[in-house]
Amino acid sequence: DSGVTQTPKHLITATGQRVTLRCSPRSGDLSVYWYQQSLDQGLQFLIQYYNGEERAKGNILERFSAQQFPDLHSELNLSSLELGDSALYFCASSATGSNQPQHFGDGTRLSIL
Amino acid sequence: AQSVTQLDSQVPVFEEAPVELRCNYSSSVSVYLFWYVQYPNQGLQLLLKYLSGSTLVKGINGFEAEFNKSQTSFHLRKPSVHISDTAEYFCAVRPKNEKLTFGTGTRLTIIP
Numbered sequence: 492d493s494g495v496t497q498t499p500k501h502l503i504t505a506t507g508q509r510v511t512l513r514c515s516p517r518s519g520d521l522s523v524y525w526y527q528q529s530l531d532q533g534l535q536f537l538i539q540y541y542n543g544e545e546r547a548k549g550n551i552l553e554r555f556s557a558q559q560f561p562d563l564h565s566e567l568n569l570s571s572l573e574l575g576d577s578a579l580y581f582c583a584s585s586a587t588g589s590n591q592p593q594h595f596g597d598g599t600r601l602s603i604l
Numbered sequence: 605a606q607s608v609t610q611l612d613s614q615v616p617v618f619e620e621a622p623v624e625l626r627c628n629y630s631s632s633v634s635v636y637l638f639w640y641v642q643y644p645n646q647g648l649q650l651l652l653k654y655l656s657g658s659t660l661v662k663g664i665n666g667f668e669a670e671f672n673k674s675q676t677s678f679h680l681r682k683p684s685v686h687i688s689d690t691a692e693y694f695c696a697v698r699p700k701n702e703k704l705t706f707g708t709g710t711r712l713t714i715i716p
Contacts, residue, residue: 534706547703589700590636590655595647
């Protein structure tokens with residue numbers, strides 16, 4: 492058990508819809524990261540938050556947004572969903588510092604019908 | 605920008621045989637190196653990490669990796685694999701104050 496909790500585990504929705512994925516980091520971790528994993532793109536970094544502030548941005552589409560709340564949990568919002576957004580979405584958290592490993596949740600599997 | 609190359613997308617190995625999963629990286633600055641394992645339908649789990657010091661690092665489940673600065677490599681090894689080692693393995697590199705970059709993964713299949 493990594494200590495990172497993601498909900499829901501599975502999500503099935505239709506094109507054009509909007510969904511919210513939730514992540515609770517390990518106790519004490521201030522950094523939260525979001526990744527997308529798909530068969531054709533591999534593991535792609537989306538965005539990082541540190542103590543409520545956006546710290547780094549990766550390959551995140553404009554239709555996607557995220558935030559980290561005062562209690563350090565984070566949400567990833569995906570809107571105007573397309574078939575190509577079907578993927579596994581992972582959240583990870585880490586302690587402060589580049590040398591700190593990231594600890595991953597079990598992911599949310601998003602299926603767009 | 606840094607990059608990570610895992611040349612072998614799939615590696616089949618007989619049970620109890622040794623295995624080496626290759627990882628090469630490129631970066632203009634010093635990096636921290638990690639290996640993660642992903643079992644089916646699960647998230648990524650940290651196997652081991654190299655931060656500094658001894659170039660041979662030991663991780664969980666009997667795995668070890670050796671950092672070679674001159675060859676910019678961080679290959680993962682295990683002397684004797686088990687069926688339970690069947691999984692996807694990801695090498696990752698993170699320069700100081702930069703984002704973590706993952707390789708494309710190597711699928712390890714253990715043949716009974």
